[in-house]
Amino acid sequence: MTVYLVRRLVQALFVVLAMSVIVFIGVFAIGDPVEILISPDADQIERERAVRALGLDLPLWHQYLVFLGNALQGDLGRSFVFNEPALKLILQRMPATMELAFGAMFIALLVGLPLGLYAGLRPNSPASKTIMAGSILGFSLPTFWVGLMLIMVFAVQLGWLPSTGRGETCSVLGFVGLQPCNVGLQWSWLTGDGIAHMMMPAINLALFKISLVIRLTRAGVRETMLMDYVKFARAKGLSPARVTFVHVFKNILIPVVTVVGLELGSTIAFSVVTESVFAWPGMGKLIIDSINVLDRPVIVAYLMIIVLMFIAINLIVDLTYSMLDPRVRLETKGA
Amino acid sequence: MAAPTLEVRNLRTHFFTRAGIVKAVDDVSFTVERGKVLGLVGESGSGKSVTGFSIIGLVDPPGRVTGGQILFQGRDLAKISEEEMRDLRGNRIAMIFQDPMMTLNPVLRIDTQMIETVQAHKKVSREEARQRARDTLGMVGIPSPDERLMAYPHQFSGGMRQRVAIAIALLHEPDLIVADEPTTALDVTIQGQILAEVQKLAQTTGTSLIWITHDLSVVAGLADDVAVMYAGRIVEKGPVSEVLDAPLHPYTAGLIGSVPSRNKRGEPLRQIPGMTPSLLNLPPGCAFRSRCPRAAEACMAEPGISEILPGRETRCFFPMNTPAEQAA
Numbered sequence: 001m002t003v004y005l006v007r008r009l010v011q012a013l014f015v016v017l018a019m020s021v022i023v024f025i026g027v028f029a030i031g032d033p034v035e036i037l038i039s040p041d042a043d044q045i046e047r048e049r050a051v052r053a054l055g056l057d058l059p060l061w062h063q064y065l066v067f068l069g070n071a072l073q074g075d076l077g078r079s080f081v082f083n084e085p086a087l088k089l090i091l092q093r094m095p096a097t098m099e100l101a102f103g104a105m106f107i108a109l110l111v112g113l114p115l116g117l118y119a120g121l122r123p124n125s126p127a128s129k130t131i132m133a134g135s136i137l138g139f140s141l142p143t144f145w146v147g148l149m150l151i152m153v154f155a156v157q158l159g160w161l162p163s164t165g166r167g168e169t170c171s172v173l174g175f176v177g178l179q180p181c182n183v184g185l186q187w188s189w190l191t192g193d194g195i196a197h198m199m200m201p202a203i204n205l206a207l208f209k210i211s212l213v214i215r216l217t218r219a220g221v222r223e224t225m226l227m228d229y230v231k232f233a234r235a236k237g238l239s240p241a242r243v244t245f246v247h248v249f250k251n252i253l254i255p256v257v258t259v260v261g262l263e264l265g266s267t268i269a270f271s272v273v274t275e276s277v278f279a280w281p282g283m284g285k286l287i288i289d290s291i292n293v294l295d296r297p298v299i300v301a302y303l304m305i306i307v308l309m310f311i312a313i314n315l316i317v318d319l320t321y322s323m324l325d326p327r328v329r330l331e332t333k334g335a
Numbered sequence: 336m337a338a339p340t341l342e343v344r345n346l347r348t349h350f351f352t353r354a355g356i357v358k359a360v361d362d363v364s365f366t367v368e369r370g371k372v373l374g375l376v377g378e379s380g381s382g383k384s385v386t387g388f389s390i391i392g393l394v395d396p397p398g399r400v401t402g403g404q405i406l407f408q409g410r411d412l413a414k415i416s417e418e419e420m421r422d423l424r425g426n427r428i429a430m431i432f433q434d435p436m437m438t439l440n441p442v443l444r445i446d447t448q449m450i451e452t453v454q455a456h457k458k459v460s461r462e463e464a465r466q467r468a469r470d471t472l473g474m475v476g477i478p479s480p481d482e483r484l485m486a487y488p489h490q491f492s493g494g495m496r497q498r499v500a501i502a503i504a505l506l507h508e509p510d511l512i513v514a515d516e517p518t519t520a521l522d523v524t525i526q527g528q529i530l531a532e533v534q535k536l537a538q539t540t541g542t543s544l545i546w547i548t549h550d551l552s553v554v555a556g557l558a559d560d561v562a563v564m565y566a567g568r569i570v571e572k573g574p575v576s577e578v579l580d581a582p583l584h585p586y587t588a589g590l591i592g593s594v595p596s597r598n599k600r601g602e603p604l605r606q607i608p609g610m611t612p613s614l615l616n617l618p619p620g621c622a623f624r625s626r627c628p629r630a631a632e633a634c635m636a637e638p639g640i641s642e643i644l645p646g647r648e649t650r651c652f653f654p655m656n657t658p659a660e661q662a663a
Contacts, residue, residue: 228437234393235432236452236503237425246451250442325442326487 008318012311019307020071023300024064032056033294037080054080067300076304077297081290086301090283095185096166097275097282101267103189103202105260108209113256115210116217121244123222131214138211147204147277154200164279167197201278205271209263216259220252227251253324261317269306338409340511340543341367341390346403346413348382348389357614359385359398361567364640367511367560372537372544374558374575376551376590378611382567383547384433387513390545391430392420408510426456429504433516435497439488445499446484452506471502476532494525501533508540515547530557551594555579563587566612566622569640573647581656583649585627621651629653 038050051057055066067077076087119128155163168191171184188194224230225248233247272284279285283302290298321328348360360382367373377383388394390405392412405412407428412420424430432438440448449468450461459467465484472480475498488496497517504512514533518526534557537544546558554561554575561579562572563586571584582588589607609626612618620635621627627634633652640650643657654660 228432228434229440231393232430232432232438232500233440235391235424235430237421237423237455238451239421239455242451242455246443247440251440326444327441327489 008315012308012315015311016304016307020068020300020304021064023303024067025060027296027299028060028063030291031294033080033296036293071304076301079290079295079298081293081295081298086297087305089286089298090302090305093281093283093286095187096280097268097271097284099187099189100198100201100205100271100274100280100282101264103198104205104209104267104271105264107202107206108213108263109260111206112210112213113217116214117221117244117249119214120218120221120225123218132218135211135214138207138214141207143204143208143273144277146207147201147274150200150204151277161200162197163200165197166194166281167191168193170194201274201280204277205267205274209260209267212259212263213256216256217252220255221248224248224251250324254321257317257320257324261313261320265306265310265313268309339366339368340371340408341545342404342406343386343390344404344406346386346389346405347401348385348394348398349401350398352397352615355615357398358567358617359614360389362403363564363567363569364403365560365562365569365572367543367545369510369543370537370541371559372534372546372557374554374561375545375547375564376549376554376561377564378549380611380614381564382614383564384515386564387430387515387545387547390511390513391424391428392417393424393430422456425452425504425509426507427509428511428513429507429509431497431500431504431512431514431517434520435493435500435517436520438500439496441488443487444484445486445488445491449484449499449503449506452503456507467506468502471505472499474505474536475499475502476528477502494521494529497521497525497529501529505536505540509542511543511545512537513545513547516549517546518553519548519550526553533557551579551590563590566617567614568622568650569648570623570651571647571649573644577644577647583643583647583654583656584623584651585629585653585655586623588655589626629655 033054034047034051034056037054038047042050048057055063058066070077074087075085078084079086079089082089115131119131122128151163154161166186166188169186169188170181170190171179171186172190173179173184174181175187175190188198230243230247233243238247268283270284271282272288274280275282275284276288287299287302289295290302343366344364346360346363347358350357350359363382363386365373365375375383375386385394385398389400390407390412394400400413403413407423412423439445446465446468449471450464453459453464453467454461457464469480469484472483477483477495477498483491483499488499491499497520501517518529521529530553533544536542546554548554558575560572561575562569563578563584564570565586571578571582571587573583578587579591582591586607589605592605593607595604607626612622612625618624619637621630621638624630624634631653638650638652640648642648643654
């Protein structure tokens, strides 16, 4: 187990290194931030001073080495625009995106698993056919349109839910009462108002994932129900509930965990559309703004964090496998 | 004499597919006495497995038992509710499947799979259930059962897995075990061991067995009686030694003839010409007609099953090896 973890971490290190090179070159290729950042009226001397201050006068490989050296000390550069550490900018917005992504994933599992299970067990019932038709809608309706519709119906027409922003926030420690609410990382899900604000964007993000989970679960159930071990379980005289929730369910969780893990990663990284529609102050909004003004340090820092996050999620998924399926063992044990 | 453990009368199990009705089991009758072994023999698709699943009530749609009686200790299993059936399954009637690599759930430990079976039918503590599981594993010849209970199926060989499956079937000392080709997927040596053990268990516990197989040599060594199935019907049944020595039905004779050891070395194997007919549209008359060396005009009509010799029945107008024929 320890050997496995160490090996994975070394692998991760190389991935991060390779990604940093690719990202650095990629961002360099997009364009020159000087044109956007420095006012057109500035004279040659001012320009050169600014370029030198930003470190843009050095050759690319030198810039990269400087970046790498700083990164090793936990400094991913300062934003050209905000003149603040890029890492701090991103981390400030991270809780908002995280809670939205986890909220969406939670809804997707809560709704998707039972519906998928039902559709798999009774594939020919009218309810199952309705569920499957609904899942096609979930797949194909564009996120931004559904977001706008949600706002129209629930915020504008019915006035039940707020349409924009995070609402009231609180830190975890503040929620427990150890410190004032406004100190530390701010979360919306700790307050009633925050949850009301989260509701629509989370559902909007969840819609696609619900469909995905339904289809995966249904396919898994359909496949597993035909297995001999399910028939054998029935031949042992077990109750249908035990057969379904122990023998079938544990077997279908493996593909579901894989996809949910990857989906979670991409939701955290790329929930830009939903964050824009609901003016949710998350990382997605930040990265789009940074790309617009070619704020290189923020883009690079953001992508590096996303790479780290995907590595972490993949590791967790692999660890979960080994818990779910005894045939996947991370170490070789004497049989 | 006590009532037989199982008496199947005119069982019909049909599958209602889009292409038509498949009569997988059609008018099948047989009896299994207490402590006896019935060999159910036939080619693939002859309906022998479906017969087994009909008895234990696990025929999946689009199939269902459409007629006949399955009298288990006098109770008709075709009539009782699903709950009552579940009460019997794994308890009084157990089943062993063909492929031991597939019958145990890969993600559950052996102890989980055994204890749940004990607790499904007996209100006992987990500890007592574990005790029972351990004893049964020992009984089927699994060394250090305590350790093996904690293992997962993939840590066992095929033969060991089948022993575990047999142990699960034996947990409640059932009155009847339906074994669906349980040794087909195993090595010949392992097959021999398992056959010997099952036979011993059946004799000591008074458990009746229905042993479904296509392997006549297994039947010869294990069964008391044999029923030969062809195209969903029983074409011959009787005591195993008599049937194998002097088959009445040409199909039985064909099966016996295709066993390699029965031929002289260098001689070509005697095959049954042609193929099993599709059950979807069986031609009228005897289903074996087109492959039968003795077929005649009369075979256009459907032969009924009749007792030709004492204790021996066949479904044929022109049975072989009858006293009359042997005299001629």
